[in-house]
Amino acid sequence: MSDEPTYLTQEGAEELQRELNKLVNDRRPVLVAKLKEAVAQGDLKENADYHDTREQLGLLDGRITYLEEILRTAEIISTEGKKGVVTIGSTVTLRFDEEDEDETYTIVGPAESNPSEGRISQKSPIGAALLGHKKGDKVRIETPSGEMTCKVKKIK
Numbered sequence: 001m002s003d004e005p006t007y008l009t010q011e012g013a014e015e016l017q018r019e020l021n022k023l024v025n026d027r028r029p030v031l032v033a034k035l036k037e038a039v040a041q042g043d044l045k046e047n048a049d050y051h052d053t054r055e056q057l058g059l060l061d062g063r064i065t066y067l068e069e070i071l072r073t074a075e076i077i078s079t080e081g082k083k084g085v086v087t088i089g090s091t092v093t094l095r096f097d098e099e100d101e102d103e104t105y106t107i108v109g110p111a112e113s114n115p116s117e118g119r120i121s122q123k124s125p126i127g128a129a130l131l132g133h134k135k136g137d138k139v140r141i142e143t144p145s146g147e148m149t150c151k152v153k154k155i156k
Helices: 010-040 048-073 125-130
Strands: 006-008 074-076 091-096 103-108 119-121 138-143 146-155
Touching (some): 006 010, 010 074, 048 074
Parallel strands (some): 006 074, 103 119
Antiparallel strands (some): 091 103, 091 146
16 A cells, blocks of 8 residues: 555445445355365365355455555545535535536545545546635646536535
């Protein structure tokens, strides 16, 4: 992991903690039991259950380690205060030029970004461009597909 802090909202930290608890307390014990059953079958060379379960357990342990590290090093973002300026944790309503409808995004750290739910990373082109702007500002955004412009309509 990098030396840069991992930013999480309180809600995001709680969601990652729930996922971690589920993996450690529910999913991992099931895979460990399944692995023991596969070992008991003998001849591990050609035992597909053993190899599949071992691979699943390895992937699961990697995810557990990742979540533990994020939660251990996370800096929880306070959404109080700075209401007039876009910061990590802000929910921003935008109107892109040549669009008829507003779009709303919450700026979060990369660990909890989920664009399909409107949660974008502060490192994404839109998230990075919005940081520091105020209501009414016109913002130019450089994206891989070209430049876009939007107006900040509301900040929560």
